[in-house]
Structure formats: structure tokens, C-alpha cells
Amino acid sequence: LRKVARVQRRWESQLGTRGTRMAIGKVDQAADGDELSRRVADYVSTAAKHAIAARGAFNVAISGGSLPKMLAKDLVTEPYVSDSMWKHWNVFFADERCVPLDDDDSNFKLAQETFFQYVPIPAEHIFAIDGGLAPKECAEDYYRRMAEASTTGAGFIESDGAMPIFDLVLLGMGPDGHTASLFPGHSLLSETQRWVAEILDSPKPPPARITLTLPVLNGARKVAFLAAGAGKQDMLERIHEKPPSGLPSQMVQPTSGELVWFIDEAAGAKLS
Numbered sequence: 001l002r003k004v005a006r007v008q009r010r011w012e013s014q015l016g017t018r019g020t021r022m023a024i025g026k027v028d029q030a031a032d033g034d035e036l037s038r039r040v041a042d043y044v045s046t047a048a049k050h051a052i053a054a055r056g057a058f059n060v061a062i063s064g065g066s067l068p069k070m071l072a073k074d075l076v077t078e079p080y081v082s083d084s085m086w087k088h089w090n091v092f093f094a095d096e097r098c099v100p101l102d103d104d105d106s107n108f109k110l111a112q113e114t115f116f117q118y119v120p121i122p123a124e125h126i127f128a129i130d131g132g133l134a135p136k137e138c139a140e141d142y143y144r145r146m147a148e149a150s151t152t153g154a155g156f157i158e159s160d161g162a163m164p165i166f167d168l169v170l171l172g173m174g175p176d177g178h179t180a181s182l183f184p185g186h187s188l189l190s191e192t193q194r195w196v197a198e199i200l201d202s203p204k205p206p207p208a209r210i211t212l213t214l215p216v217l218n219g220a221r222k223v224a225f226l227a228a229g230a231g232k233q234d235m236l237e238r239i240h241e242k243p244p245s246g247l248p249s250q251m252v253q254p255t256s257g258e259l260v261w262f263i264d265e266a267a268g269a270k271l272s
Contacts, residue, residue, distance in 0.1 A: 024240055024250060025225075025259030029268045033228055034263045040075035040226060043260070044168065045083070047222055051167040052088045057153030061169045061212060063094040063180050064107030067226055072115035073169060085143075086120045090152050092127045093210040094169060095181035098198075100131040105206050125151055129210060135198035139210040143196045158219075164195060166220040169212075173227050174204070177235055177247030181211035184247055189214065198231055212250055221257045225249065232267040240271055 028043075031037035048058040062068060074080065097105045108128040116126060123183075127149070130141050145165055147157065157164055171179045181199050182188055188197050191213045199209045217223060227236060239250050253259065 003084075020192075022124075023260055024253070027240065027261045027263060027268065028272065030262070030264050033065070033264055034073075035075040036136060036226070036228055036262055037070055037108045039099055040071060040224070040262050042223065043078060043262070044071065044075065044170070045080055047168045048085050048089065048262070051111050051221075054232045055153045055155045057088050057090055057151060057156070058085065059090045059152050059156050059164075059167050061094040061166050061220075062111065062173050064096070064110055065168060065172045065174075066228070068107075068111040069114040070226055070228065072118065076115065076118035081119055084085055086124060087125075088119045088153075089126040090125045090149065091116075091121060092128070092146060092166075092212075092219070093129065094171060095209055096129045097206050098131065098133075098135045098210065099206060103131070106131070121208045122151075135210060137251070139196045139198040142210055143194070146195060152215055160226045161214055163219045164172075166216070168224065169216075169217055169220045171223065171225050171249075171252065173225055173232065173235060173239075173249045175231065175250045176203075177239065178204075178251045179225070179252060180217070181252075182214065182248040183210040189246070189248060191215070191250065197248075214248075217252050218255050219257075222252055223252055223257060223259050225252075225259075225261045226263075227261065227267045228264045230266045230269065233270045234261065234262070234265055237270040238259075 022217055091189055093107055096107050099105045099109050127145060129138055133141055172181055177184055181202055183203055188199060191197050192215055195216050195266040196210055196214055197213050199211060202209050203208055
């Protein structure tokens with residue numbers, strides 16, 4: 001815990017003076033869920049086209065929860081679904097539960113049912129975990145597959161091999177401020193070397209998971225949070241308008257990339 005606290009203090013010093021109210025990234029607020037989905041679809045589609053034009057592929061990481069359904073709502077309709085860009089997508093998971101892929105707790109299963117089955121992303125470009133492995137081996141296997149992927153185009157791995165550089169990471173935010181499977185006060189917040197780490201004691205079931213680490217999230221060219229509904233009001237206010245407090249969602253601060261929060265009116269009701 002002391003190590004986590006040191007990392008959080010270092011992060012606070014990078015943001016600015018401790019105790020200073022500070023907005024985190026750009027906030028894009030829609031009137032309702034329908035408009036929110038349209039804006040997200042436009043943003044993702046534009047990001048994909050730019051990445052494909054520049055580097056030959058679109059490498060994206062998505063988290064679970066309500067995000068895949070919200071993401072898919074408009075992307076599986078015209079004009080997006082008929083676009084030829086899909087063959088250049090590579091989809092990774094920002095986090096995943098260590099369960100079989102057909103388990104109801106699987107982020108892959110949710111994404112498959114709500115999104116993947118409706119768009120022509122090649123199956124070999126969707127990087128699901130090996131649900132039969134133990135968590136530590138699962139994280140190591142996912143790291144290897146990410147590092148050795150042959151479809152990710154130019155510029156996915158830093159020239160020194162230190163970190164992957166995602167074109168876009170799509171994240172949700174839990175009511176406790178967690179994101180991916182990075183939870184408040186957890187030792188994984190201090191991880192600086194690994195791309196993918198296992199977690200055995202998630203406070204949210206199931207307890208065994210793997211997750212991308214903060215250095216990977218913060219190395220992305222673009223990071224977008226999606227938050228909708230009145231249940232997100234208090235945490236959004238805390239993250240955007242209260243002093244830094246080491247919440248995982250606050251600690252996602254791209255080093256040189258873009259950070260956008262897509263929210264609806266209900267979620268943003270307490271933002272000034």
C-alpha cells in the first residue's frame with residue numbers, strides 16, 4: 001500500500017498542486033443515450049480511418065460492462081457497417097475475466113453477442129484470452145500474443161519494444177472509480193513494467209482477471225471513457241472537479257495522447 005501511495009503522490013504532482021481542483025481531459029456531453037452512441041460511433045470511425053491511413057491498421061482495446069453494447073448501437077448500422085475499414089481492425093481487451101469464453105461473465109462473450117457478430121472484423125483480428133489458463137499464465141500469454149501479433153501494422157510496438165501503442169482505448173468507469181480491472185488502492189496501480197497483469201482479488205466478482213496496466217493505457221494515442229446515467233454523477237464530479245485522490249479513472253492520463261470523456265446529460269448533471 002505504501003508503494004501505491006508513492007505512485008499516487010507522484011501522479012498527483014504531475015497533475016499539479018495537491019488539493020487543486022482539476023478537470024481531467026475533454027468532456028463531450030450528449031443530451032441522452034442515443035446522441036451519446038452516435039457521437040461515440042463518429043469518434044471511433046474517424047479514429048479508425050485516420051489510423052488505417054497512417055499506419056495500415058486500427059488497434060483498439062475495449063473494456064467490458066455496458067461499453068460494448070453502447071459502442072455497437074450505431075456502429076453496427078449504416079453507414080458504418082458497410083465500411084471496408086473493418087478488415088484493418090485489431091481488437092484487444094483492456095481487461096477480461098478469467099473464465100471460459102462462453103461464460104456469462106466473459107467480456108468477450110458480451111462483445112461477441114452485441115458487437116462482433118454484426119461487423120466484418122476478421123476473427124483472427126479479435127484477440128480473446130485463453131480462458132483455460134490460470135490467471136498468471138493467462139496474462140503472460142496475452143502479453144505474448146499482443147507482442148507477436150502480425151496484423152497490427154506499423155508503430156504498434158515502441159521502437160525499443162517497451163510498450164504497445166494503441167490507437168484507441170475505450171474504457172468505462174465503475175461507481176468506485178475503477179476502470180478496466182484497476183481498482184482503488186490496489187497494488188497493480190504501481191505496476192510500471194508489465195503490459196498485462198493478473199488480478200486474483202478483484203473486489204468485484206469474479207475475482208480472477210487480467211488487465212492492461214496504467215503505462216499501456218497512458219501510452220495510447222487516444223483514450224475515451226464512456227459514462228451514462230445518473231448513477232455516474234457523483235464519481236464524475238469527484239474525478240473532474242475535486243482534488244486528485246488516486247482513483248484509477250483519474251490516473252488514466254495519456255502521456256502524449258488525447259483523453260475524451262463521452263457522457264450523457266444525466267451523468268454530467270453535477271459538473272459545472
